[in-house]
Amino acid sequence: MKLGGAGPGLAGARPAQLYPKDMQQVADFRSDTVTRPTPAMRRAMAEARVGDDVLGDDPTVKELERQAAERLGKEAALFVPSGTMGNAIAVKVWTQEGDEVIVEERSHIYNLEVGHLAVISRVVPRPLPSHRGALDPDLVERNIRRRALHIAGTRLIAIENTHNLWGGAVVPLENFQALRRVADRHGLRIHLDGARIFNAQAATGIPAREFARYVDSVMFCFSKGLAAPVGSILVGPRDFIDEARRVRKLLGGGMRQAGVLAAAALVALNEMVDRLVEDHARARRLAEGLREIPGIHLDLDTVETNMVYFEVRHPRVTAQELVQRMAEHGVLALVSPTGAIRMVTHHDITDDHVDRALSVIRRILG
Ligand SMILES: Cc1ncc(COP(=O)(O)O)c(C=O)c1O
Numbered sequence: 001m002k003l004g005g006a007g008p009g010l011a012g013a014r015p016a017q018l019y020p021k022d023m024q025q026v027a028d029f030r031s032d033t034v035t036r037p038t039p040a041m042r043r044a045m046a047e048a049r050v051g052d053d054v055l056g057d058d059p060t061v062k063e064l065e066r067q068a069a070e071r072l073g074k075e076a077a078l079f080v081p082s083g084t085m086g087n088a089i090a091v092k093v094w095t096q097e098g099d100e101v102i103v104e105e106r107s108h109i110y111n112l113e114v115g116h117l118a119v120i121s122r123v124v125p126r127p128l129p130s131h132r133g134a135l136d137p138d139l140v141e142r143n144i145r146r147r148a149l150h151i152a153g154t155r156l157i158a159i160e161n162t163h164n165l166w167g168g169a170v171v172p173l174e175n176f177q178a179l180r181r182v183a184d185r186h187g188l189r190i191h192l193d194g195a196r197i198f199n200a201q202a203a204t205g206i207p208a209r210e211f212a213r214y215v216d217s218v219m220f221c222f223s224k225g226l227a228a229p230v231g232s233i234l235v236g237p238r239d240f241i242d243e244a245r246r247v248r249k250l251l252g253g254g255m256r257q258a259g260v261l262a263a264a265a266l267v268a269l270n271e272m273v274d275r276l277v278e279d280h281a282r283a284r285r286l287a288e289g290l291r292e293i294p295g296i297h298l299d300l301d302t303v304e305t306n307m308v309y310f311e312v313r314h315p316r317v318t319a320q321e322l323v324q325r326m327a328e329h330g331v332l333a334l335v336s337p338t339g340a341i342r343m344v345t346h347h348d349i350t351d352d353h354v355d356r357a358l359s360v361i362r363r364i365l366g
Contacts, residue, residue: 027353028332032196032279032306032346035227040271041264050259053079054249060259064266068233071269072218073209076241079262081253083108083195083232086219088116089247090191091156093240094217097122099155102140104130106165109158109193111337120251124152132302133163133171137178144186157183160193161200161211165336168283168307168344170200176214190215195232199225199305202276216240225276225306226268227347230261272347279306279345282354286343289358295365309340314365322364329360 028034037045051057065077080086087109095101101117103110105127110117117125126143128135140157147153157179161171183190192215194200194208201208212218217236222228234244248254255261287303287310290296295314302309312319319335326333331353334342343357 026330026332027349027356029343029345029349029353029357030332030334032225032344033223035223035225035347037229037264038227038267038271038347041228041267044263044267045260048259048263050257052256053258054254054256058257058259058262060266061262064262064269065233067266067269068220069235071209072212072220072235074212074218074235075238077233077235078241078244078248079255079258079265080219080232080234080248081230081255082223083193083219083221084113084116085248085251085253086232086234087113087158087191087193088120088251089244089253090217090219090234090236091117091121091123091158092247093243094156094189094191095121095123096155098124098152100124100126100145100152102126102128102135102143102154102157104128104133104135104158104160104163106130106133106163107158107160107193108164108195109160111165123155126154130166132169133160133166134175135159135179137175137182140179141182141185144182144188154186154188157188157190158193159190159215160195162196162203162305162307164195164307167302167309167342168196168199168305169302170203170304173204173206173211173214176211180214189217192218194218194220196221196224196305198273199276199280201273202280203305222265222268225279225346226265226272228261228264228268228272231265233265275347276306279347279349280304282306282345282349282351283308283343285351286345286354286357289354290361293358293362293365296361306345308343308345309336310343311340312365317365322361325364326357326360329356331357331360333357 053061069077144154163169197208221232287308291298298310
Protein backbone atom coordinates (compact mmCIF):
# COMPACT_ATOMS: atom_id res chain seq x y z
CA MET A 1 0.00 0.00 0.00
CA LYS A 2 1.20 3.49 -0.82
CA LEU A 3 1.76 6.29 1.59
CA GLY A 4 0.07 9.64 1.31
CA GLY A 5 -0.89 12.69 3.33
CA ALA A 6 -3.62 11.76 5.73
CA GLY A 7 -4.15 14.80 7.87
CA PRO A 8 -2.98 18.29 8.65
CA GLY A 9 0.78 18.16 8.99
CA LEU A 10 0.65 14.44 9.60
CA ALA A 11 1.83 11.84 7.12
CA GLY A 12 0.26 8.43 7.00
CA ALA A 13 -1.68 6.04 4.84
CA ARG A 14 -4.59 7.07 2.65
CA PRO A 15 -7.79 5.55 4.05
CA ALA A 16 -9.31 4.75 0.66
CA GLN A 17 -6.33 2.57 -0.13
CA LEU A 18 -6.23 0.98 3.25
CA TYR A 19 -9.72 0.09 4.33
CA PRO A 20 -10.32 -3.43 3.04
CA LYS A 21 -13.83 -4.80 2.51
CA ASP A 22 -14.12 -5.67 6.16
CA MET A 23 -13.41 -2.38 7.89
CA GLN A 24 -13.35 -4.02 11.28
CA GLN A 25 -10.10 -5.71 10.34
CA VAL A 26 -8.27 -2.39 10.25
CA ALA A 27 -6.97 -1.07 13.54
CA ASP A 28 -7.06 2.63 12.80
CA PHE A 29 -4.95 4.49 15.36
CA ARG A 30 -4.39 7.58 13.20
CA SER A 31 -6.81 9.81 15.10
CA ASP A 32 -9.94 9.82 17.24
CA THR A 33 -11.61 11.63 14.32
CA VAL A 34 -11.89 8.32 12.42
CA THR A 35 -14.60 7.00 14.76
CA ARG A 36 -17.81 6.03 13.02
CA PRO A 37 -21.23 6.88 14.47
CA THR A 38 -22.59 4.35 16.96
CA PRO A 39 -25.86 2.49 16.30
CA ALA A 40 -27.55 4.80 18.86
CA MET A 41 -26.32 7.82 16.91
CA ARG A 42 -27.58 6.43 13.60
CA ARG A 43 -31.00 5.78 15.15
CA ALA A 44 -31.13 9.25 16.70
CA MET A 45 -30.16 10.80 13.35
CA ALA A 46 -32.87 8.90 11.51
CA GLU A 47 -35.52 9.95 14.01
CA ALA A 48 -34.37 13.54 14.70
CA ARG A 49 -36.95 16.29 14.76
CA VAL A 50 -35.64 18.99 12.45
CA GLY A 51 -36.35 22.48 11.13
CA ASP A 52 -34.46 25.29 9.43
CA ASP A 53 -31.75 26.13 11.94
CA VAL A 54 -30.71 29.34 10.18
CA LEU A 55 -34.25 30.54 10.85
CA GLY A 56 -33.96 29.27 14.43
CA ASP A 57 -36.46 26.45 13.86
CA ASP A 58 -34.49 23.29 14.55
CA PRO A 59 -35.55 21.85 17.92
CA THR A 60 -32.74 19.29 18.06
CA VAL A 61 -30.01 21.88 17.46
CA LYS A 62 -31.62 24.11 20.08
CA GLU A 63 -31.65 21.26 22.57
CA LEU A 64 -28.00 20.47 21.85
CA GLU A 65 -27.02 24.12 22.32
CA ARG A 66 -28.96 24.29 25.58
CA GLN A 67 -27.36 21.15 26.97
CA ALA A 68 -23.83 22.12 25.86
CA ALA A 69 -24.07 25.57 27.42
CA GLU A 70 -25.42 24.09 30.64
CA ARG A 71 -22.75 21.38 30.73
CA LEU A 72 -19.98 23.97 30.39
CA GLY A 73 -21.63 26.48 32.72
CA LYS A 74 -21.99 29.20 30.08
CA GLU A 75 -25.00 31.26 28.97
CA ALA A 76 -25.33 30.12 25.38
CA ALA A 77 -23.92 27.91 22.65
CA LEU A 78 -23.64 27.71 18.87
CA PHE A 79 -23.42 24.44 16.89
CA VAL A 80 -20.74 24.68 14.18
CA PRO A 81 -19.60 22.29 11.45
CA SER A 82 -16.00 21.93 12.69
CA GLY A 83 -13.57 22.75 15.45
CA THR A 84 -11.62 24.96 13.11
CA MET A 85 -14.69 27.05 12.35
CA GLY A 86 -15.52 27.28 16.07
CA ASN A 87 -12.05 28.58 16.88
CA ALA A 88 -12.06 30.94 13.89
CA ILE A 89 -15.41 32.41 14.92
CA ALA A 90 -14.27 32.88 18.52
CA VAL A 91 -11.14 34.79 17.49
CA LYS A 92 -13.12 36.90 15.02
CA VAL A 93 -15.70 37.86 17.64
CA TRP A 94 -13.23 38.62 20.45
CA THR A 95 -10.79 40.70 18.35
CA GLN A 96 -10.52 43.57 15.93
CA GLU A 97 -8.21 43.64 12.94
CA GLY A 98 -4.61 44.30 13.96
CA ASP A 99 -4.99 43.10 17.55
CA GLU A 100 -2.45 40.70 18.98
CA VAL A 101 -3.45 37.22 20.16
CA ILE A 102 -1.19 35.26 22.49
CA VAL A 103 -1.04 31.62 21.38
CA GLU A 104 0.94 28.62 22.55
CA GLU A 105 3.63 27.86 19.98
CA ARG A 106 2.50 24.27 19.31
CA SER A 107 -1.21 25.05 19.45
CA HIS A 108 -3.64 23.70 16.86
CA ILE A 109 -5.13 27.16 16.32
CA TYR A 110 -1.71 28.55 15.35
CA ASN A 111 -0.24 25.59 13.45
CA LEU A 112 -2.98 23.52 11.92
CA GLU A 113 -5.92 25.78 11.08
CA VAL A 114 -4.67 27.17 7.79
CA GLY A 115 -3.79 30.55 9.26
CA HIS A 116 -7.33 31.78 9.96
CA LEU A 117 -5.91 34.14 12.60
CA ALA A 118 -4.35 36.11 9.72
CA VAL A 119 -6.76 35.29 6.90
CA ILE A 120 -10.11 35.70 8.64
CA SER A 121 -9.49 37.82 11.74
CA ARG A 122 -6.41 39.67 10.47
CA VAL A 123 -4.81 39.55 13.90
CA VAL A 124 -1.15 39.19 14.86
CA PRO A 125 -0.35 35.92 16.62
CA ARG A 126 2.27 36.09 19.36
CA PRO A 127 3.38 32.47 19.90
CA LEU A 128 4.90 31.62 23.29
CA PRO A 129 6.66 28.44 24.47
CA SER A 130 5.08 26.36 27.20
CA HIS A 131 5.54 23.40 29.49
CA ARG A 132 3.47 20.71 27.77
CA GLY A 133 0.84 23.22 26.71
CA ALA A 134 0.70 25.17 29.98
CA LEU A 135 1.79 28.75 29.33
CA ASP A 136 3.89 30.38 32.04
CA PRO A 137 1.62 33.15 33.43
CA ASP A 138 4.63 35.45 34.06
CA LEU A 139 5.84 35.00 30.51
CA VAL A 140 2.33 35.74 29.23
CA GLU A 141 2.17 38.87 31.35
CA ARG A 142 5.55 40.07 30.09
CA ASN A 143 4.33 39.64 26.51
CA ILE A 144 1.10 41.58 26.88
CA ARG A 145 1.42 44.77 24.87
CA ARG A 146 -0.67 47.83 25.52
CA ARG A 147 -2.12 49.48 22.40
CA ALA A 148 -0.02 52.54 21.44
CA LEU A 149 1.11 54.56 18.46
CA HIS A 150 3.43 51.80 17.22
CA ILE A 151 1.84 48.82 18.92
CA ALA A 152 -1.17 46.71 17.98
CA GLY A 153 -2.12 45.78 21.54
CA THR A 154 -3.01 42.37 23.00
CA ARG A 155 -6.69 41.43 23.08
CA LEU A 156 -6.93 37.67 23.53
CA ILE A 157 -5.14 34.63 24.96
CA ALA A 158 -5.88 31.31 23.23
CA ILE A 159 -5.21 28.08 25.12
CA GLU A 160 -5.79 24.37 24.37
CA ASN A 161 -6.82 21.41 26.58
CA THR A 162 -6.07 18.60 26.09
CA HIS A 163 -3.13 19.67 23.98
CA ASN A 164 -2.89 17.81 20.69
CA LEU A 165 0.72 18.47 19.60
CA TRP A 166 1.90 17.96 23.18
CA GLY A 167 0.62 14.41 22.89
CA GLY A 168 -2.79 14.87 24.51
CA ALA A 169 -1.28 16.55 27.57
CA VAL A 170 -3.66 17.88 30.21
CA VAL A 171 -3.17 21.55 31.05
CA PRO A 172 -3.72 21.75 34.84
CA LEU A 173 -6.61 23.70 36.33
CA GLU A 174 -4.17 25.84 38.36
CA ASN A 175 -2.71 27.09 35.08
CA PHE A 176 -6.18 28.17 33.96
CA GLN A 177 -6.65 30.03 37.26
CA ALA A 178 -3.29 31.78 36.97
CA LEU A 179 -3.91 32.83 33.36
CA ARG A 180 -7.34 34.14 34.34
CA ARG A 181 -5.73 36.39 36.96
CA VAL A 182 -3.30 37.74 34.34
CA ALA A 183 -6.08 38.26 31.80
CA ASP A 184 -8.22 40.11 34.34
CA ARG A 185 -5.36 42.40 35.32
CA HIS A 186 -5.08 43.48 31.68
CA GLY A 187 -8.70 43.31 30.51
CA LEU A 188 -8.06 40.39 28.13
CA ARG A 189 -10.33 37.56 27.00
CA ILE A 190 -9.36 33.89 27.07
CA HIS A 191 -10.58 31.39 24.47
CA LEU A 192 -10.16 27.67 25.11
CA ASP A 193 -9.72 25.27 22.21
CA GLY A 194 -11.29 22.42 24.14
CA ALA A 195 -11.60 20.08 21.16
CA ARG A 196 -10.86 17.30 23.69
CA ILE A 197 -11.88 19.00 26.95
CA PHE A 198 -13.76 15.86 28.02
CA ASN A 199 -10.51 13.91 27.77
CA ALA A 200 -9.11 16.39 30.30
CA GLN A 201 -12.16 15.71 32.46
CA ALA A 202 -11.71 11.94 32.12
CA ALA A 203 -8.01 12.14 33.00
CA THR A 204 -8.35 14.41 36.03
CA GLY A 205 -11.88 13.87 37.34
CA ILE A 206 -12.28 17.66 37.17
CA PRO A 207 -15.55 18.52 35.39
CA ALA A 208 -15.17 20.32 32.05
CA ARG A 209 -17.25 23.21 33.42
CA GLU A 210 -14.59 23.83 36.06
CA PHE A 211 -11.97 24.40 33.36
CA ALA A 212 -14.53 26.52 31.47
CA ARG A 213 -15.06 28.72 34.52
CA TYR A 214 -11.73 30.44 33.99
CA VAL A 215 -12.13 31.22 30.28
CA ASP A 216 -14.55 33.40 28.35
CA SER A 217 -15.36 30.97 25.55
CA VAL A 218 -14.83 27.30 24.79
CA MET A 219 -14.96 25.31 21.57
CA PHE A 220 -15.32 21.56 21.93
CA CYS A 221 -15.74 18.79 19.37
CA PHE A 222 -18.31 15.99 19.16
CA SER A 223 -16.49 14.45 16.21
CA LYS A 224 -13.32 13.30 17.99
CA GLY A 225 -13.27 10.95 21.00
CA LEU A 226 -17.03 11.40 21.46
CA ALA A 227 -17.48 9.62 18.11
CA ALA A 228 -20.13 11.78 16.44
CA PRO A 229 -19.75 11.99 12.65
CA VAL A 230 -19.71 15.80 12.38
CA GLY A 231 -19.85 18.87 14.56
CA SER A 232 -18.36 21.06 17.24
CA ILE A 233 -19.80 23.72 19.49
CA LEU A 234 -18.87 27.14 20.77
CA VAL A 235 -20.04 28.19 24.24
CA GLY A 236 -19.81 31.54 25.98
CA PRO A 237 -21.75 34.64 27.04
CA ARG A 238 -25.04 35.29 25.23
CA ASP A 239 -23.91 38.45 23.41
CA PHE A 240 -20.75 36.65 22.26
CA ILE A 241 -22.84 33.78 20.87
CA ASP A 242 -25.27 36.22 19.18
CA GLU A 243 -22.36 37.77 17.31
CA ALA A 244 -20.82 34.32 16.69
CA ARG A 245 -24.06 33.33 14.92
CA ARG A 246 -23.58 36.21 12.46
CA VAL A 247 -19.94 35.26 11.87
CA ARG A 248 -20.91 31.62 11.32
CA LYS A 249 -23.28 32.80 8.58
CA LEU A 250 -20.54 34.98 7.11
CA LEU A 251 -18.25 31.96 6.88
CA GLY A 252 -20.92 29.83 5.24
CA GLY A 253 -21.49 27.72 8.32
CA GLY A 254 -25.24 28.30 8.66
CA MET A 255 -26.78 24.84 8.32
CA ARG A 256 -30.44 24.15 7.64
CA GLN A 257 -31.90 20.84 8.94
CA ALA A 258 -28.80 20.40 11.09
CA GLY A 259 -30.84 18.48 13.66
CA VAL A 260 -29.77 15.24 11.96
CA LEU A 261 -26.20 16.07 13.02
CA ALA A 262 -27.14 17.56 16.39
CA ALA A 263 -29.00 14.34 17.20
CA ALA A 264 -25.74 12.37 16.95
CA ALA A 265 -23.95 15.08 18.93
CA LEU A 266 -26.55 14.75 21.71
CA VAL A 267 -25.83 11.03 21.92
CA ALA A 268 -22.11 11.89 22.02
CA LEU A 269 -22.63 14.31 24.89
CA ASN A 270 -24.88 12.02 26.91
CA GLU A 271 -23.45 8.56 26.24
CA MET A 272 -19.83 8.89 25.16
CA VAL A 273 -18.17 11.14 27.76
CA ASP A 274 -17.88 8.70 30.63
CA ARG A 275 -16.34 5.96 28.49
CA LEU A 276 -13.29 8.09 27.52
CA VAL A 277 -11.45 6.57 30.49
CA GLU A 278 -11.45 3.29 28.53
CA ASP A 279 -9.54 4.98 25.67
CA HIS A 280 -7.04 6.34 28.18
CA ALA A 281 -6.52 2.90 29.73
CA ARG A 282 -5.92 1.36 26.28
CA ALA A 283 -3.47 4.13 25.38
CA ARG A 284 -1.60 3.35 28.57
CA ARG A 285 -1.48 -0.37 27.82
CA LEU A 286 -0.32 0.34 24.27
CA ALA A 287 2.41 2.65 25.57
CA GLU A 288 3.58 0.15 28.18
CA GLY A 289 3.82 -2.54 25.50
CA LEU A 290 5.61 -0.28 23.03
CA ARG A 291 8.17 0.75 25.62
CA GLU A 292 9.32 -2.86 25.89
CA ILE A 293 10.08 -3.12 22.15
CA PRO A 294 13.76 -2.54 21.26
CA GLY A 295 14.13 0.35 18.80
CA ILE A 296 11.27 2.34 20.30
CA HIS A 297 11.79 5.30 22.56
CA LEU A 298 8.77 6.31 24.60
CA ASP A 299 8.43 8.33 27.80
CA LEU A 300 5.44 6.93 29.70
CA ASP A 301 4.97 10.21 31.55
CA THR A 302 3.92 11.82 28.26
CA VAL A 303 0.93 9.49 27.91
CA GLU A 304 -1.79 11.30 29.83
CA THR A 305 -4.93 10.71 27.78
CA ASN A 306 -5.71 8.91 24.49
CA MET A 307 -2.57 9.79 22.50
CA VAL A 308 0.69 7.87 22.34
CA TYR A 309 3.71 9.46 20.70
CA PHE A 310 6.97 7.55 20.29
CA GLU A 311 10.23 7.75 18.39
CA VAL A 312 11.82 5.05 16.31
CA ARG A 313 15.55 4.66 16.95
CA HIS A 314 16.28 1.56 14.94
CA PRO A 315 19.31 0.71 12.78
CA ARG A 316 17.25 -0.37 9.73
CA VAL A 317 13.70 0.98 10.05
CA THR A 318 12.69 4.66 9.99
CA ALA A 319 9.43 6.02 11.41
CA GLN A 320 8.02 6.41 7.87
CA GLU A 321 8.92 2.83 6.99
CA LEU A 322 7.46 1.48 10.20
CA VAL A 323 4.13 3.26 9.58
CA GLN A 324 4.06 1.98 6.01
CA ARG A 325 4.74 -1.61 7.03
CA MET A 326 2.21 -1.42 9.87
CA ALA A 327 -0.38 -0.32 7.30
CA GLU A 328 0.38 -3.40 5.22
CA HIS A 329 -0.69 -5.39 8.29
CA GLY A 330 -3.87 -3.35 8.78
CA VAL A 331 -2.57 -1.18 11.64
CA LEU A 332 -2.73 2.53 10.84
CA ALA A 333 -0.70 5.28 12.54
CA LEU A 334 0.64 8.70 11.59
CA VAL A 335 4.04 10.35 11.53
CA SER A 336 3.78 13.71 13.30
CA PRO A 337 5.53 16.90 12.11
CA THR A 338 8.27 16.25 14.69
CA GLY A 339 9.01 12.81 13.16
CA ALA A 340 7.49 10.90 16.09
CA ILE A 341 4.83 8.27 15.44
CA ARG A 342 1.38 9.05 16.77
CA MET A 343 -1.18 6.45 17.77
CA VAL A 344 -4.56 7.49 19.17
CA THR A 345 -7.10 5.28 20.95
CA HIS A 346 -10.84 5.84 20.56
CA HIS A 347 -14.26 4.17 20.56
CA ASP A 348 -13.46 1.94 17.55
CA ILE A 349 -10.18 0.63 19.04
CA THR A 350 -10.50 -2.61 21.00
CA ASP A 351 -8.14 -4.51 23.29
CA ASP A 352 -7.52 -6.90 20.37
CA HIS A 353 -6.44 -3.98 18.19
CA VAL A 354 -3.90 -2.95 20.83
CA ASP A 355 -2.56 -6.53 21.00
CA ARG A 356 -2.38 -6.73 17.22
CA ALA A 357 -0.57 -3.39 16.94
CA LEU A 358 2.01 -4.49 19.49
CA SER A 359 2.66 -7.83 17.83
CA VAL A 360 2.89 -6.27 14.34
CA ILE A 361 5.37 -3.63 15.52
CA ARG A 362 7.38 -6.23 17.45
CA ARG A 363 7.63 -8.35 14.31
CA ILE A 364 8.68 -5.46 12.05
CA LEU A 365 11.36 -4.18 14.41
CA GLY A 366 12.46 -7.63 15.61
C1 LIG B 1 -6.89 20.62 19.46
C2 LIG B 1 -7.69 20.73 18.20
N1 LIG B 1 -8.37 21.85 17.96
C3 LIG B 1 -9.10 22.01 16.86
C4 LIG B 1 -9.20 21.01 15.92
C5 LIG B 1 -9.99 21.25 14.67
O1 LIG B 1 -11.13 20.47 14.56
P1 LIG B 1 -11.76 20.15 13.13
O2 LIG B 1 -10.92 19.09 12.52
O3 LIG B 1 -13.15 19.70 13.45
O4 LIG B 1 -11.75 21.41 12.34
C6 LIG B 1 -8.52 19.81 16.13
C7 LIG B 1 -8.59 18.73 15.13
O5 LIG B 1 -7.91 17.74 15.19
C8 LIG B 1 -7.74 19.67 17.29
O6 LIG B 1 -7.04 18.55 17.54
